[in-house]
Amino acid sequence: AQTVTQSQPEMSVQEAETVTLSCTYDTSESDYYLFWYKQPPSRQMILVIRQEAYKQQNATENRFSVNFQKAAKSFSLKISDSQLGDAAMYFCAYRFTGNQFYFGTGTSLTVIP
Amino acid sequence: NAGVTQTPKFRILKIGQSMTLQCAQDMNHNYMYWYRQDPGMGLKLIYYSVGAGITDKGEVPNGYNVSRSTTEDFPLRLELAAPSQTSVYFCASSLGTGVYYGYTFGSGTRLTVV
Numbered sequence: 001a002q003t004v005t006q007s008q009p010e011m012s013v014q015e016a017e018t019v020t021l022s023c024t025y026d027t028s029e030s031d032y033y034l035f036w037y038k039q040p041p042s043r044q045m046i047l048v049i050r051q052e053a054y055k056q057q058n059a060t061e062n063r064f065s066v067n068f069q070k071a072a073k074s075f076s077l078k079i080s081d082s083q084l085g086d087a088a089m090y091f092c093a094y095r096f097t098g099n100q101f102y103f104g105t106g107t108s109l110t111v112i113p
Numbered sequence: 114n115a116g117v118t119q120t121p122k123f124r125i126l127k128i129g130q131s132m133t134l135q136c137a138q139d140m141n142h143n144y145m146y147w148y149r150q151d152p153g154m155g156l157k158l159i160y161y162s163v164g165a166g167i168t169d170k171g172e173v174p175n176g177y178n179v180s181r182s183t184t185e186d187f188p189l190r191l192e193l194a195a196p197s198q199t200s201v202y203f204c205a206s207s208l209g210t211g212v213y214y215g216y217t218f219g220s221g222t223r224l225t226v227v
């Protein structure tokens with residue numbers, strides 16, 4: 001079975017500081033993608049960043065970067081220079097060839113001014 | 114740039130009533146999906162479609178039906194609503210099924226069954 005685990009239901013960070021959100025997954029597949037989605041209070045799911053499993057280099061999108069440890073099946077999200085607009089629920093998701101994403105239960109991030 | 118449009122945004126149903134959640138996308142995506150999000154949980158796949166006229170069940174299809182008569186529209190039908198169907202429903206679409214493709218999500222429908 002494919003599972004995605006986010007062990008931190010809630011996190012908080014001071015504005016301008018850095019925070020890391022954890023995600024682990026379980027799979028027997030070798031070719032897959034990992035994603036982080038952001039869900040602000042508007043409920044809109046927004047793609048933050050994605051990582052190809054076959055790439056060793058960690059993905060980066062502006063202030064967002066990942067630490068992908070394939071052997072450990074770990075995929076953490078680092079947010080640098082946190083901004084008030086980063087406050088949201090963050091979901092880690094996994095997808096291999098096929099139609100379904102598998103989502104974690106989410107981490108609620110609060111940004112403290 | 115509409116993307117994926119869901120209507121309504123909120124709805125309250127009485128037990129036993131029926132309703133249809135609408136989903137439309139204007140990106141010419143073949144693949145469309147319905148997920149539900151329960152409090153404190155991730156998204157669970159209800160149904161999906163790989164093109165007009167083709168649908169299939171996901172993880173939690175019981176109590177729901179779908180149809181896909183056009184590429185653009187993928188409505189979700191609830192028959193005989195039950196309190197267990199109280200949830201937030203998301204429609205999503207994707208250009209392909211290769212692992213590269215992410216989803217484009219609608220803004221969700223919050224449904225309460227009382």
